Amino acid sequence: MHQAWNRYAFIRFVLFMALGIVTGTFLPDIYEFIFFLFSVISVLYLTAQFFRGYQFPAFQSISFAVLAFLICFSFGYLNAYWQSEKHDQTHLLHANVGEIEAFEAILVNAGKNTEKTHGFKVEVQRVLINEKWQNYSGNAMIYFQKDSLSKRLEYGNQLLIKSSLNELAPPKNPLEFNYKRFLGFDQIYHQQYVRSGKWRKLAESKGGFIMASSIKTGQYLEAIMNEHIKDERSLAIAKALTLGIKDELDNELRSAYASAGAMHVLAVSGLHVGIIFLIISTILSRWRNHKKGRVFFAIINISVLWAYAFITGLSPSVQRAAMMFSFIILAQAMRRRTNIYNTLAASAFVLLSINPFLLFSVGFQLSYLAVLGIVFFQPKLYGLLQFKFTFLDKIWAITCVSIAAQLATAPLGLLYFHQFPTYFFLSNLVVIPAAFVILNSSLILLISSFWEWAAEWIGYLIDHFIQVINFLVFSLDYLPNSTIDGVFINTLESWLIYLAVFFVALFIAEKKLNYFKLTVLSLFLMSISICWRQYQNFQEKQLIVYDTGQHHALAIRNGFSQYLQVEEGLAQDKNKLRFHVYPSQLEAGIADFHPDRFEPKNQQELFKDFKGLKFSVWNNKRIIHLHKEIDEDLIFEHPLEVDLIIISNNALRKPSKLHDYFNAQKIVLDASNSYYNIQNFKAKFEEENLDYYIVPEKGAFEWKL
Template identity: 30%
Template sequence: MKKLLGYLPFHFLLFLIAGICCQYYTDFWNFGIVRLFCILLFLGIIGYLFRKTILFVFISWLSFFLIGILLIYGGDATKNYNYFEKYLINTSNAILAIDKVLKPGNYHYKYMAEVLQINHQKTTGSVLINIEKDSIASFFKIGDRILLKNKFVAIKESLNPHQFNYKNYLAKQGIHQQVYATKQELLLLDQTSTSFLGFIAAFRLKIQQSLQQYDFSEDELAIMNALLLGQRQDISKELTANYSKAGAIHILAVSGLHVGIILWMLSFVLKPLERYKKGKVIKLVLVVLFLWFFAVLAGMSASVTRAVTMFSAIAIGQFFNKRNAIEQSLIFSMFLLLLLKPLFLFDVGFQLSYLAVFGIIWVQPVFYQLWKPKYYIIDKGWQLITVSTAAQLGVLPISLFYFHQFPGLFFLSNLIIIPFLGLILGTGIIVLGLSFLTILPVFLVDIYGGIISILNRLVAFIARQEAFLFSEISFSFIKMFFSYLVIIACFQFFLKRNAKRCLFFFSSVLIFQSVFFYEKYHIEKNNEFIVFHKSRNSIVGIRTGSFLEVYNDMDSLVTKQNLLKNYKVGENILYQNYQKLPTLLQLNKQIVLFIDTAGVYNLTDLRQPIVLLRQSPKINLERLINRLQPTIIIADGSNYKSYVRRWKATCLKLQIPFWSTNEQGAYIRK
C-alpha cells in the first residue's frame, strides 16, 4: 500500500478524479476550452522551469485536476456549436445512425443512435429511440441510417422519490433526448454500414444465426449470446431474476470475471511458448490481441472495453513479473480509461470491476495463507472461496449502496458457477467457430447445451433459497464511505497488530457507529405527506419517523409496488401499514380532501383544505375553488391527461397552486 501511494500515476489519478467530480457535480467552469488550454499551457511552462523543486509536484496535481475539468467540459455534447437540439424546429427532418441495440422494453424496441443531420445541417449528439413493438417486424442493425420527422422529447426526471433516475443514467452516456415512433414514421435510408462496429455487428449476427440452426433451447441461446457475444437482449426476466437472487447476476454481463477467466486460460494454453527465445513476448502479444478480438466480438460495450483494458494491463504487469507491477498496471489502466472516457467514473460496472480486482489482489493472498490444503481439488476449492470472499469484501459496501441486497449464498454460487463459466467460455469459442463453419457436431450441441441447462437449474435452485437473500437493506453513501474505512483499518490491523493500527481500527468503528446513530436520529425527526405518482391508481403516504402509513385503492397489490419499496429503502422505513383511501384525512392542522369519480365535496365548515383529485372526477373546478378556497390542488396519476390540462389552466387563471404528479413528480409536504 505504501509503495502504491508513492506511485506517481496514482497521484495523477486521484487529482484527475477530483477534477472530473468537481466539474460534473458543480459545472462551475463555463469559460470555454481555449482559456482552460491557456491555463494548462501556463502551468506546463511554470512546471518546466521549477521541475526540480517541490513546486513541480503541486503544479502537476493542479494540472491533472484541470485536465479532469477539461475532459468533462469538452466532452459535453450539449455545449458543441453543432449539437442537434440547437437546430430543431417543428418541421425538422432528422437523419440518425443506429449505434447500439438495447434490450427491448414491454412495449418498445430500444436503440441508441447518433444524430447525423437536422435538415441540411450536419450535427452531433445521441438520442434514445423507442419504436412500438406492434409496428415493426424486424430489428434495426448497428449502422442502419433512418429518417424521421422531429419527434424529439426531453427525458423526464424520475417521478417518485428514490426511484431509479433514468434521465441521469442516460445523461452519463451523453443522451438527453429521446424519440417515440412507429414504423410509419421512420424511413430506412441505408443498411450498408461501412463502419468498423457495423461490420463486426454484421459478423456477430451471422454467428447468432448459425447458432439458431442447431437444437439449442431459448434459454441456452440467450446465455450463449450473453457470455460469448455480449448480447443480453434475449435473456428472459425469469432467468435474470434467478441469477440476481443467486448473487450471480454479474456473470450475465461480459466483464472482468469473464475476461479474467479468458486471460487465465490463454496464459495456460500458451505457457509452452515461454520455453523459446522471445517466447514470453510472443505470448504477451497473442494474449493481448485475443483479448481485444474478444472485446470487438462482444460489441465493444463499456463493460467489455473496461475489462479488456484492465486485464491487458494485468497481462503486461505479469510479463514484467515485478512486485506491485499488477497494481501499478491497474492504476495505469484506470487512468487511461478515464482520460478517454471520463464518465466511466460514474458507471457502476466500472466501480465494481476495479474494487473487486483490487480486493482480490490485496486481500486474497492473505486469506489463502490462513490454510494450506494438502489435496489438489480441495486446494482449488479453497482458492475459489478466498477469491470470492476477497472480491465480495471489495464490492460489499458499494453493492449495498446501489442494490440494497446481499446474497448470503454467494460462496456457493461462485464455487459452482466459476468452474461452469470457465468451461462455457473455453468450449464456447470452439462451438462458435464450428457453428459458423456449419460443421458443429450434434453430440457437442447436446453436451454444451446440457452444461448451460445444468448451470441454469443450479442457479434457479440457489435463487429459491430466499431465506439466504437479504434484501431491502438501507445503506446511504456516507455509510458506504465509512464502511470502506472500517474494512481498510481492519485489514491493516490484521496484517500487523500494533497500537497505532489498533487505534485506527477502533476509531473507524466509532466513526461508523456515530454515522449510524446520526442517521437514526435524523430519520426519527422526519415527518412528511407524500402523494406518489402511480398511473391509473392512487397511493398516498404519511411518514412519521421510521413509520409509513399508506393509503391506496389497490388492495393487496400495493405491497408489491416498487415505488413504495424504493421509498422504504431510501428513507430507512422500518414499519408500514396499509389502509383504504378515505374521503378526509387529518394532516396536523391541515385537512386533505380526496375527490374521486363521485365528485362529492359539498362539506360544511371545510375551508382551505389540500384537494387531491383522483380517478378523473367530472366537477366544476372553478366552483369548487370559490367554495373551498383550497391551499393547493393536486392531480395524481390516476387522472386523464386532458382533465389535468384543463384543471391546470383553471388554477392558473384563479391563481391557485396546482401540482400534477405526471409532470412534476410526487408531491411531498414536510
C-alpha cells in the same frame, strides 16, 4: 510506509485525475480558471525540469510532486469538459426541440428489442425547424414501433425521422433512479418514440467499419447458438455469458442470479476475459517464462483477448476488461519492476483519458474494485488454510476469491442495489466453474458449427448443463434469508465503509495498530451518520403523492409507521413499485414495505370512506382523497373547509363542482387523471388564482409537517 507509497505513483495520478473529472462534470463554470491553472503549472513543471538537480533536492521533490498532481487534476477536469458535448453551442440542448419537425440520424449501436419497440442509440446530424434545416447535433435514444420494417434496422443506417425530440426528464419521485443522469454520462440527453410510417431509410453502412463488422460477427454467432440450444433459458444464459447479449434474460432469472450473488456471470466482463486469459496462458505456458517467447506470448494473448472483445460487440465492459488484462500482460512481458496495483492504475488512467465518464459507470467501479480486492485479500485469505487434497484446495481458492471480491464491492452493492447475497460463497462455487465450462463449450460450439453432428451434441450438452446450473441457483434463492435486502446507505456512509476497508488493508500490510484505530473510527463515524439519519426519519411527518403513471399511490408517514394507499393495478406491477415507490421507503426506514411482498389489504387504513369521499384528519390537517366519482345525493349546506384535496382517476370531471363541495387550501392532481382533465382543471385553477400542484408535470408532491 512513505517508501512503499512511492511505488504506487500511477495510483496517485489516477486519484487526482478522477478528482478533476468529478469537478469538471459538476462544476463546469470554472473552466477558464482551470485552463489558466493548467497552462501555468505546465510551464512551471517544464521549467522545474530544466533546473532539476541544482540545489534543494528535497524542495524540488515536493515541488515536482505537487505540480504533477495539479497537472493530473487539471487534465482530468479539462478532458471531462472538452469531451462533454453539451458545451458545444450546436448541441441539441441549445435548440428548441419542441419545434423540431424532422431530423436526420445514424443508428450507432446494435439496438435493443423489447416487446413493443426496437430501441437504438442514434447520432442526430441535423434538424428541421420552421421548414429550414439547421446543424444541431447530439445523441438520442429512439424507440421505433415494432413492425416488419423496423425489424430490419441495423447499425449504420441513416434515417430521416419525422418527429420532434423530448429532453430526458429528471426523476419524478424521491430517490428514484436518475435515468437522465445515467444516460447523460453516455452523452445522451434526448429520447423519442417513433410510430410506424414516420421514418424513412436514406442510406446504409454509415457507421464505422470495425464496429459494423463486430456487430455482424456477433449476429452470425448468435444465429448458430439459436440453432443448437433449444431451451429458452439455457439459450439466454449461454448468449449472455458468451456473447454479452442480455436482452433475453427474463426478470425471474435475473432476480434469482442477483439474489444468489451470481449476477456478474451474466454480464460479459472481467471474469469472462479472465477465463480466456487463463485458457491461452495455459496453452502457451511453455512460452510465458521463456526469454524469447515472452513477446510471442504477449502478442497472442492480447490478440485473442481483443478478438473475444470483437465478437461480443466491443461492449464497454469487455473493452475495459481487455484493456486491464492487456496492461498486465505487457508488464509481465517487459519484466518491468512494477506491481499489479500500478499496472491496474495505468490501465484506468488510459481508459479515463479516452472516456472520462467511465468513472461514473457502475461496471467500471465494480470491475476495478473487485480486481483490487482479489489481488490484495485473496492471497492472504488463501494462506489461512492448507489442504492436502487438490479438490478441497480448489474449493477453498474459489471461496477466497469470492470473499475477497465481496469485501471490495459490497459497500457499492449496498449503495446502488440495497441488498447483500448471504450465500454468495456457495453460489460462486457453482457458477464460476460453470462459467468456465459454459464459455469453453460455447466457443467450441461456435468453432465446430460447420460439423453439424458435433454441433448438435455440444449444443445438447450445453443446454442440459445450464438447466442443472439454473436449478442449483434457484435452489439457493429458495433458502431462508438468501438475500439481505432493504438495506439503505448514503454515499457518505459507503465512503466511510471503504475507508474502513482501506485501513484494514493497511493494517494487514503494515501491522501497525494506528490503522486498526482508524478502521474503528471510520466505522464509528458511519454509525453516527446512520443513527442521525434514522433519528431524522423518526421525527419526520410527511405526505407523498407519487408519480407512477396511470395509477395513484399515496403515502402518509409518521416516523417509521405509515399509511400507504396503492391502486390495485400498481400493486400487481412489482417492477413499477420497485422503481417509483421503493427508494423513498428505504430512505425513510419503513421496514414493513417490500415490492415483492406488498399486499394493499394488509396496509393500515387511515381514511374513512363516506359516499365516495376518503376523509382523514392527520396532524390537525383535514385531507380529502377523491378517488371515484362523488355520489349525486351528497349535499353540503356549506363548502367543507379542508387543507388538502387529492384528485385521482378523473373522480371530478367539472372544475366548477369542486367549489360546491370544498373550500381547499391546496389542490393536488395526480398522474392517474387524463391529460384533458388535468388541462381543464389547470386553466380553471389559474383563472381563480388557486394553490394547486400537478403531479405529472412537477413530479411527486411532498408535504412535510
